[in-house]
Amino acid sequence: MVAAHLTCPTNVLESAVQQLDDAAAMIDLDPAIHAKLRRPRRALIVSVPTHMDDGRFEVFLGYRVQHNMDRGPCKGGIRYHPCVTLDEVTALAMWMTWKCAVVNIPYGGGKGGVICDPACMSMDELERLTRRFTAELIEVIGPEEDIPAPDVNTSDRIMGWLMDTYSMQVGHSVPAVVTGKPIAIGGSLGRAQATGRGIVFVAREALRTRGMSVAGATAAVQGFGKVGGAFAELFAEMGAKVIAVSDVSGGVINQAGLDVAALTRHVIDTGRVAGFAGGDAITNDELLALECDVLVPAALENVFTADNAASVRAKMIVEGANGPTTPEAHSIFTERDVFVVPDILANAGGVTVSYFEWCQGLQHLFWTEDEVNRRLESVMVNAYNEVYACACERRIDMRSAAMAVAVGRVAEAIRLRGIYP
Numbered sequence: 001m002v003a004a005h006l007t008c009p010t011n012v013l014e015s016a017v018q019q020l021d022d023a024a025a026m027i028d029l030d031p032a033i034h035a036k037l038r039r040p041r042r043a044l045i046v047s048v049p050t051h052m053d054d055g056r057f058e059v060f061l062g063y064r065v066q067h068n069m070d071r072g073p074c075k076g077g078i079r080y081h082p083c084v085t086l087d088e089v090t091a092l093a094m095w096m097t098w099k100c101a102v103v104n105i106p107y108g109g110g111k112g113g114v115i116c117d118p119a120c121m122s123m124d125e126l127e128r129l130t131r132r133f134t135a136e137l138i139e140v141i142g143p144e145e146d147i148p149a150p151d152v153n154t155s156d157r158i159m160g161w162l163m164d165t166y167s168m169q170v171g172h173s174v175p176a177v178v179t180g181k182p183i184a185i186g187g188s189l190g191r192a193q194a195t196g197r198g199i200v201f202v203a204r205e206a207l208r209t210r211g212m213s214v215a216g217a218t219a220a221v222q223g224f225g226k227v228g229g230a231f232a233e234l235f236a237e238m239g240a241k242v243i244a245v246s247d248v249s250g251g252v253i254n255q256a257g258l259d260v261a262a263l264t265r266h267v268i269d270t271g272r273v274a275g276f277a278g279g280d281a282i283t284n285d286e287l288l289a290l291e292c293d294v295l296v297p298a299a300l301e302n303v304f305t306a307d308n309a310a311s312v313r314a315k316m317i318v319e320g321a322n323g324p325t326t327p328e329a330h331s332i333f334t335e336r337d338v339f340v341v342p343d344i345l346a347n348a349g350g351v352t353v354s355y356f357e358w359c360q361g362l363q364h365l366f367w368t369e370d371e372v373n374r375r376l377e378s379v380m381v382n383a384y385n386e387v388y389a390c391a392c393e394r395r396i397d398m399r400s401a402a403m404a405v406a407v408g409r410v411a412e413a414i415r416l417r418g419i420y421p
C-alpha cells in the first residue's frame with residue numbers, strides 16, 4: 001500500500017520512450033532497431049512471500065526488467081519503495097542501457113524493484129524479503145547475465161544477502177553476481193561514494209566549459225541520501241559552497257555555505273535534514289527555485305515538470321537522480337537555455353565503479369581506492385567531453401547529445417551482432 005504522504009511518479013515510461021523517439025529521429029535510427037529498443041528484452045514479475053516478525057507472512061510484488069543485452073550483460077540496481085511499478089522499473093532499465101553506453105562500459109541495462117516500505121520493516125524482514133526475491137530471480141541473474149546493485153533504499157548489506165543467497169544456490173561464492181557489496185566480501189573501495197564523486201567530476205567539467213570554477217560555486221541539493229550526501233560532502237571539500245539541502249522532511253539553507261559534515265552528523269543522529277541548527281528552514285519547492293550555480297536533484301523521478309521548470313533559477317542542473325526531468329520540463333529548459341547535464345551521464349559514476357567491482361571480482365584482484373577514483377575520473381571526464389563535443393557539433397542540448405551518443409552505440413552493437421537466428 002502506498003503511504004499517504006507519498007506522491008508517486010507517473011508516466012516515467014512514457015518519458016523514457018519519448019526520449020528514445022527523439023533520439024531516434026535525431027540520429028536517423030533504423031526503424032527496426034528503434035522498435036526493438038522501445039521495449040525491454042524481458043520482464044519478470046515475481047511474488048515474494050516473506051515471514052514477518054509477528055509470525056504472519058506477507059506477499060510482496062517484485063520485478064526485474066532486462067532492457068537490452070547487446071553490449072554485454074544487463075546491469076542495474078534494485079529499489080525497495082512503495083511507489084515501484086513495472087512501468088517505472090522498465091523506464092529505469094532503459095535508462096541503464098543508455099547510461100552504460102554513454103560512459104562506454106560493456107553492459108546493457110536492467111533494473112529491479114520490490115513494492116515495499118523498508119522504513120516500516122525490520123532488518124530481519126528485509127533479509128528474508130531479499131533472500132526470497134533473489135531466489136525468485138535466480139534463473140535470470142548471474143555474473144554473465146544480469147548483475148544487480150543498490151538503488152533507492154537498498155544498501156551494501158542487502159547486496160551481501162543477495163550475493164550469499166545466489167552463492168548458496170549454485171554451491172560456491174560468486175562475488176561478481178552483484179555489485180555494491182560490503183568491502184569484506186568483495187565490494188570495491190570507492191563504490192559507496194562513486195555516484196556522488198562522479199557527479200562532482202561532471203559538475204566540475206560543466207562549470208569549466210561554462211567559464212566557471214568549483215571554487216566558490218554555489219550548489220543546492222535535493223535529496224541527502226547515498227547520492228546527494230556524497231555529492232555535497234565532496235563538492236564542499238573541493239571548495240564549492242553548498243548553500244541548501246533538502247530531503248523528504250524539508251530543507252535547510254545558509255547562503256554562507258552549510259557545514260556539510262555537521263549536517264551529515266545531524267542526519268545520522270535524527271534521520272532527517274529538517275531541524276539542522278546550522279541554517280534556516282526552506283521547503284523543497286523553494287530549494288528547486290533557488291538562485292545558485294549548480295542544482296542537483298538527487299532523489300526520485302519527475303522533480304522538474306511543466307509546472308515548475310520555468311521557475312528554476314540555477315545556472316545549471318546536474319542530474320543525480322534518474323529521470324528527474326519530464327520531457328515538458330526538458331523543452332522549457334532548452335528554450336530558456338538552462339544548461340542540464342542529464343542523468344544518464346551525470347549519475348553514471350555509480351555503475352562505472354560497479355563495473356570496476358565486477359572486474360575485480362572476476363579477477364579476484366583488488367585495486368586501491370586511489371586507482372578506483374582515478375579510473376572513475378577518467379571515464380567521467382571522457383564521457384563528458386564526448387557528449388559536450390557532440391552537443392557543440394550538432395548544436396543541441398546535452399541530454400539530446402548524450403542520447404545521440406548512447407543510442408548510436410547500442411544501435412551499432414545490434415547492427416554488428418545481427419538478429420538471432
Ligand code: GLU
Pocket residue numbers: 075076077078099147148149150151152179322347348350351352354
Ligand atoms: N542504481 C544505480 C544507478 O541507477 C547503480 C546501478 C549499478 O551500479 O549497477 O545507476
